[in-house]
Amino acid sequence: MGSKSTAKRADALRSIDAIVQAAAECLGRNPEASLSEIARAAGVGRVTLYAHFASRAEVVDAAMSRAIDRGNEALDAVDLTGDPLVALARYVEVSWHLVDQARALLVAAQRELPAGRIRELHSGPAARVESLVARGRAEHVFRTDLPISWLVNVLHSVMHSAADEIRAGRLTSDRAADHITATVLAAFTPPGKPVPQPGAGA
Amino acid sequence: MGSKSTAKRADALRSIDAIVQAAAECLGRNPEASLSEIARAAGVGRVTLYAHFASRAEVVDAAMSRAIDRGNEALDAVDLTGDPLVALARYVEVSWHLVDQARALLVAAQRELPAGRIRELHSGPAARVESLVARGRAEHVFRTDLPISWLVNVLHSVMHSAADEIRAGRLTSDRAADHITATVLAAFTPPGKPVPQPGAGA
DNA sequence: AACAAGTCGTACAGGTGTGTTCAGGTTAGG
DNA sequence: CCTAACCTGAACACACCTGTACGACTTGTT
Numbered sequence: 147m148g149s150k151s152t153a154k155r156a157d158a159l160r161s162i163d164a165i166v167q168a169a170a171e172c173l174g175r176n177p178e179a180s181l182s183e184i185a186r187a188a189g190v191g192r193v194t195l196y197a198h199f200a201s202r203a204e205v206v207d208a209a210m211s212r213a214i215d216r217g218n219e220a221l222d223a224v225d226l227t228g229d230p231l232v233a234l235a236r237y238v239e240v241s242w243h244l245v246d247q248a249r250a251l252l253v254a255a256q257r258e259l260p261a262g263r264i265r266e267l268h269s270g271p272a273a274r275v276e277s278l279v280a281r282g283r284a285e286h287v288f289r290t291d292l293p294i295s296w297l298v299n300v301l302h303s304v305m306h307s308a309a310d311e312i313r314a315g316r317l318t319s320d321r322a323a324d325h326i327t328a329t330v331l332a333a334f335t336p337p338g339k340p341v342p343q344p345g346a347g348a
Numbered sequence: 349m350g351s352k353s354t355a356k357r358a359d360a361l362r363s364i365d366a367i368v369q370a371a372a373e374c375l376g377r378n379p380e381a382s383l384s385e386i387a388r389a390a391g392v393g394r395v396t397l398y399a400h401f402a403s404r405a406e407v408v409d410a411a412m413s414r415a416i417d418r419g420n421e422a423l424d425a426v427d428l429t430g431d432p433l434v435a436l437a438r439y440v441e442v443s444w445h446l447v448d449q450a451r452a453l454l455v456a457a458q459r460e461l462p463a464g465r466i467r468e469l470h471s472g473p474a475a476r477v478e479s480l481v482a483r484g485r486a487e488h489v490f491r492t493d494l495p496i497s498w499l500v501n502v503l504h505s506v507m508h509s510a511a512d513e514i515r516a517g518r519l520t521s522d523r524a525a526d527h528i529t530a531t532v533l534a535a536f537t538p539p540g541k542p543v544p545q546p547g548a549g550a
Numbered sequence: 551a552a553c554a555a556g557t558c559g560t561a562c563a564g565g566t567g568t569g570t571t572c573a574g575g576t577t578a579g580g
Numbered sequence: 581c582c583t584a585a586c587c588t589g590a591a592c593a594c595a596c597c598t599g600t601a602c603g604a605c606t607t608g609t610t
Contacts, residue, residue, distance in 0.1 A: 153609095154555090154556095155554090155555055155556065155607085155608055155609075156608070156609090157555080157556060157557085157606095157607065157608060158555075158556060158557095158608095161556080161557080180596080180597060180598090181597080181598075181599095182596095182597075182598095190557080190558090191557065191558050191559070192559095193557075193558070193559080193560095193600090193601095194556080194557055194558075196598095196599070196600080197556075197557080200599090201598085201599080202597095202598075202599095289534075291530065292527060292530060292531065293518070293519075295513065295518045296509075296513060296518070296519065296527055296531075299509045299512060299513055300506060300509055300531055302509075303505040303506055303508060303509035303512075304502060304505055304506075306505060307498075307501045307502055307504075307505035310501060310505075311497065311498060311501055316495070316497045316498070317495075317498065325494055325498055328493065328494060328539070329494065329498075329502055329535050330535075332491070332534050332535045332536075332537055332539070332543070333506075333531050333532075333534045333535040334534075335534055335537075335543050336543070337530070337534070337542075337543050337544065337545040337546065338542055338543065338545050339542060339543065340540055340541060340542050340543075341491075341534070341537045341538065341539045341540065341541060341542075341543060342539065343539040343540050344539065356585090357577085357578055357579080357584095357585060357586065358578070358579090359576095359577065359578060359585080359586060359587080360578095360585080360586065360587095363586085363587080382566080382567060382568090383567080383568075383569095384566095384567075384568095392587080392588095393587065393588050393589070394588095394589090395570090395571095395587075395588065395589080395590095396586080396587055396588075398568095398569065398570080399586080399587080402569090403568085403569080404567095404568075404569095
């Protein structure tokens with residue numbers, strides 16, 4: 147495709163980037179942040195924002211896409227092979243606070259974007275966890291008496307739970323990952339089998 | 349205190365009740381439902397609402413208080429003594445959809461009411477679960493390597509998780525309680541001990 | 551340098567929600 | 581039955597957000 151016709155100026159690209167970044171931050175704090183607020187946080191005029199994004203939905207979409215891309219990028223670097231227990235711990239370590247920051251943003255997206263678009267954006271990261279859980283089940287490490295979708299949802303719920311506890315001042319960031327993995331690994335253990343202990347390898 | 353001076357008419361009391369009830373329903377569906385919407389749902393003029401509640405915050409507070417009271421009432425009828433595992437299962441059975449309905453309402457409250465008020469309203473139900481979890485820990489049935497507040501939060505998170513799954517059509521209401529208890533009991537199991545099986549009693 | 555692209559503040563129009571006021575109709579309760 | 585309390589729709593003032601239009605100024609690119 148010819149990229150010559152729409153040769154944007156470096157100036158404009160900088161503005162767009164600042165806007166998307168500010169949108170991710172503002173919407174991450176408050177899903178109903180106004181465009182004025184976002185523009186101000188980006189250090190640009192409100193009119194400039196409208197010069198690059200036709201509607202609020204476009205801004206939300208851009209911010210959401212950016213967050214997903216960042217997340218995918220970080221998760222690509224994580225080794226999810228080997229012992230499912232260890233792999234899951236590695237996954238949690240990287241993604242728990244990513245998921246947290248994206249939560250409020252997701253709320254904004256759910257109100258501004260069509261459901262299909264949400265699913266489209268979310269399908270990438272979701273598939274990663276689902277296949278890991280499926281593998282753990284096949285290897286008899288994770289329980290099979292509950293649906294995969296349920297287990298994945300529980301994982302995300304517990305990560306959100308950690309974010310809540312931190313906000314409430316009842317948990318420190320450095321202990322969050324440990325709490326999450328300890329909880330989830332126990333929740334994923336097949337009935338009758340002993341809950342894995344932190345020290346015990348394999 | 350003289351209650352004679354403010355002898356409200358039966359008419360007014362009926363209106364107030366209708367408003368609070370409608371508020372609980374509307375805010376339960378949508379945390380940012382307008383007062384017009386609530387008044388309409390209550391079958392009452394918008395002005396009438398303002399005759400009884402000075403501000404939006406007062407309406408939210410009344411709706412929230414009502415929901416908490418209802419919840420407390422229902423929970424008072426639940427026997428939380430005996431085997432903590434069974435007691436927890438009984439608690440989940442009654443409260444999981446109660447918690448769900450109150451969730452959106454809580455979101456509204458968090459935006460309209462001071463944090464202290466929220467904590468005040470929420471302290472009653474919270475104490476109940478906390479003491480149950482504490483007892484389970486004392487009896488070596490629940491894990492002690494994680495804080496009580498964390499375990500309680502996980503319980504609530506998993507209940508929300510179930511509500512999400514139902515809304516997404518991946519879970520039916522009748523199976524929700526089973527999924528929740530199966531998950532939470534495993535999550536609460538001390539490391540090294542086997543996770544309880546549904547069929548196995550005591 | 552010079553033109554186009556970008557940015558800016560201001561201002562306007564349309565929409566929605568919040569509180570308040572007012573005059574007139576309805577109903578409960580002594 | 582009769583009064584005061586209650587309900588009502590309509591209307592107003594205020595605030596905020598969205599989206600658009602305009603003229604003037606600044607900046608990047610060639």
